[in-house]
Amino acid sequence: MGDFTVPKYRYPAQFEGRERELLKRIEEVLLRGGYVLGEEVAEFETRLAAYLGTGHAIGVNSGTDALILTLDALGVGPGDEVVTVANTFHATAQAVARRGAVPVYVDCRDDDFLMDLDQLPAAFTERTRAVILVHMFGRAADVPRAREICRDAGVPLVEDCAQAIGARSAGVRVGTVSAAGCWSFAPSKNLAAAGDAGAVSTGDEELAERLRLLRHFGQPAQNQHEILGYNSRLDTLQALVLLHKLDRLDAWNAARAEVAAAYHARLAHLPLRFQAPGAAPDEHVYHLFQVRAASESVRDGLLAHLVASGVDAVVRYPVPLHRQPALSSGGRGNRSGGFPVAEELARQTLCLPVRPDLDEAELGHVCEAVERYFR
Missing domain, CATH: 3.40.640.10 (Type I PLP-dependent aspartate aminotransferase-like (Major domain))
Structure with a gap:
């Protein structure tokens, strides 16, 4: 494995x-x-x-x-x-x-x-x-x-x-x-x-x-x-x-939603949070599946563990736009700390693989790797 x-x-x-x-x-x-x-x-x-x-x-x-x-x-x-x-x-x-x-x-x-x-x-x-x-x-x-x-x-x-x-x-x-x-x-x-x-x-x-x-x-x-x-x-x-x-897009999106539902079910007992899926199933097509840890250190530790376990997890947008040198000047209120939720998400979230062709063995491998980290 x-x-x-x-x-x-x-x-x-x-x-x-x-x-x-x-x-x-x-x-x-x-x-x-x-x-x-x-x-x-x-x-x-x-x-x-x-x-x-x-x-x-x-x-x-x-x-x-x-x-x-x-x-x-x-x-x-x-x-x-x-x-x-x-x-x-x-x-x-x-x-x-x-x-x-x-x-x-x-x-x-x-x-x-x-x-x-x-x-x-x-x-x-x-x-x-x-x-x-x-x-x-x-x-x-x-x-x-x-x-x-x-x-x-x-x-x-x-x-x-x-x-x-x-x-x-x-x-x-x-x-x-x-x-x-x-x-x-x-x-x-x-x-x-x-x-x-x-x-x-x-x-x-x-x-x-x-x-x-x-x-x-x-x-x-x-x-x-x-x-x-x-x-x-x-x-x-x-x-x-x-x-x-x-013509295969809707089927692929439905498969992504099934992978996301499996993640929700299998990881629900862990100290993680997820992006709210929406009131109706078709409100989310799961381009990315975000999990949110309690802190930056937990997120970074989980990321390192997943990568070492062969899971291609990644952090998306670790630096919010208002802190990007090319995009921070000139805007009103573009200061560190001015957008607390965006700052927290940048520190606490990472993405798990959510391909439409992700099979049961791969899904199980990802979930077991996440569980092992928290054990």
Whole structure:
């Protein structure tokens, strides 16, 4: 058992039994051409929009670019403020900074690790131009309440859905009822490309058209540049990989939920806490499975023990955004200790493997390793 490794990712499992079909289509594209905004990109955009239940999906180069282009399309620029949560991946705030705007942080809740919406109204000023609501670790935030708060303040709501494709909030897919949903299909995600890839979903036709211009040099036709744009197009080969996987996404998410339920049941007797799963089963798609120890020293000891036991556990976001040198300057209230829940989560949480193909032997190995540490 000492050399038994339980990895975070097992990419071959995402292709088993169907890899020949995908490779044939890749070969066709390589020989045919259409590498940039090829017909497979349009096909994936159509199918993704239908899956989500929204009007438009615009493929871009990455989840980070999805955020940057969306903020640009909404008119966010230098001197503006964009409110987001303190315990997210750095790209959320980096996108704000890349537009010349200031990220303003709100602390998260102690139970579900999501933005504390009770604190959101106090973060607004006359310079606030948008809110980015993040669905952390695959758990859907309360989109209807966030929409109401933003509507009352006259501020557009953007959803960072990078970790939560397939999740629902109040019965509706995330990323479909706000101004825009921003998606990442990086290799670690529940729906994973074979490299960088992203998309923006929106029901606003005007916003969708502006995003299509922005991603392609601001040109509606060759050498006709109407606006200052970017080079941020979803690669045709990555669109093929995503098309190959999309129809299995819900089954994979259900398998992740089964692994998470097993962790909850088998580890419930230990001095650990978990992210609240939500009122309905479809509110969490378990991109990451977070366990929370009593202290930083316990967390770090558990992490070292798991790694030594062959379990590919990892700490995500050990430094909150307000303490990151690149993202801390300029924001209001961006000080150490100003966001106590985010600070605690950074010190106390780690992630256990939660692959959809995690088998019973691997699951048992992880749980036994955790139990041995506390014994």
